[in-house]
Amino acid sequence: MAEYAHPEVLVDTAWVADHLNDPQVRLVESNEDILLYNQGHIPGAVKIDWISDLNDPVVRDYLDKERFEQLLAAKGISNDTTVVFYGDKNNWWATYAFWVFKLFGHKDARILNGGRAKWIAEGRELTRDVPSYPQGSYSAPERDDATIRAFRDEVKEHIKKNDVALVDVRSPQEYSGERTHMPEYPQEGTLRGGHIPTAVSIPWAQAVKEDSTFKSPEDLRELYGSKGVTSDKDVIAYCRIGERSSHTWFVLTYLLGYPQVRNYDGSWTEWGNGVGLPIEKTYKG
Structure with a gap:
């Protein structure tokens, strides 16, 4: 992965396995199939639903600054947390969640290369246990609708x-x-x-x-x-x-x-x- 322009945004399954208990890392699963998470997910991962979590319920737009801060804090994510996204279908929705996080300037966001499919293909552990984390502390800038x-x-x-x-x-x-x-x-x-x-x-x-x-x-x-x-x-x-x-x-x-x-x-x-x-x-x- 070192040959990519920004290899730091990709992690592999071994890296994730080594950081399952790292308090500075938060795994985020985001899928097209919103039922997959409950059927089994990487231990410690939280779920972010692309419809209910990331979108405004009335206006066709994304959540605003205040709701983004509330969402991340509720998931145990702070400004200095390394957030690793993964999901189904070639990380399709994982990159979507990544993009929304970048609209609010989250600094350390990464993608699990291969996503959910790669993790399962290697026979790695899945769990149905939903983790609970201490409330995070998050302060976001206004959403950047101009750059990306x-x-x-x-x-x-x-x-x-x-x-x-x-x-x-x-x-x-x-x-x-x-x-x-x-x-x-x-x-x-x-x-x-x-x-x-x-x-x-x-x-x-x-x-x-x-x-x-x-x-x-x-x-x-x-x-x-x-x-x-x-x-x-x-x-x-x-x-x-x-x-x-x-x-x-x-x-x-x-x-x-x-x-x-x-x-x-x-x-x-x-x-x-x-x-x-x-x-x-x-x-x-």
């Missing part, structure tokens, strides 16, 4: 420029317009199929190997560079609601070291339903 997050109007301006890259990380069928969503994902009511003009198709899971660990830096550079997504560009990634694209954001930012990458979390559920917003299709059926 993109909004609809910014995307509209983005696609007019020459030194930018827009990455659609959904499936080829969603990108082409053949489907408005894939059957294995929740249907969130998108009216149109297709993609944002100028976007290239690089499905998010192409960045990982069969064992759910990340591909090598060389393979990742080839994957993105072959589609014109290079480090000299201002990059925006999107999917349906910003979850799959957070995985691509993580890869480009931390594994390849791209200096300017943002996640458009409004993504296709906003763009595909937006009045007056242009789309493109390649599906002719």
